[in-house]
Amino acid sequence: MFDFLGGMLSALFDWFGDKLDDLGRFFGRAIGQLGDLIGGLLEKLIRGIVNVLSYLFRPILDVLMGILFFLQQLLNIVILIIKIIVRLFQIVGELINEVIGAILGLNYTGTQAYYRLPNAYESGFMSVISFIDQTGFSKIALIFAFFIWIATAYTAIKIITRRN
């Protein structure tokens, strides 16, 4: 008797347990599917929004990039012009250096090593020079030098104080 009742109760509990298990499994599966559905929907929505935005803003971005490219080319030209100006100044500086070298390289020592007269002509020339020197001929050179220095000072002051 008790055995029979116990067996019935245990069968009843087993049945209930099975049903509860099924129910729980059903709910779990339903929640999972709902989550999957919502996730897929959200993913599709985000992808669609991105597509629409890129479709809308792509030409604007392209135009902005084009304007940036234009500015880049303009800056390129400015850089080229600055390079040319700097190079011109460099060439002028080199030229000034060379000219200063040429002017400072003018030398005169007064040797007669590169000028030869035949002996007879040279003795005649020297006698004429010594005769002329007795009359103060060499003073003319000193007067010339004095005037050259005055003219140099005048011209230098003129050049320094010139306004343009």
Add this chain to the structure above:
Amino acid sequence: MFDGSILVAMEKFILQIFYPVTNFLNSALDYLNNVRLQPARALNLDFFLGPVSMLGPEWRQLIGAIIGSITILFMVFIVKGAYNLYLMFKQGVKWW
């Protein structure tokens, strides 16, 4: 249509506009870079002022005075020119 073709077209157009200018400036820079200056050649006046040096020491001093005068005037001229160049550069920088 909106797959970057606008950008490509704009870049092509801008390059077409700027190509002659950049080409011209680049060739000018090339020419300037190819400029090679002659080294300075000094002149020895002893080669052709022998008769003057035979005249006497005063005339040699006169030649020396002429050379010094030329040197001083040239230096003053170059310094003034460099200063004017600096003023021009300043004005150019102001213009930029």
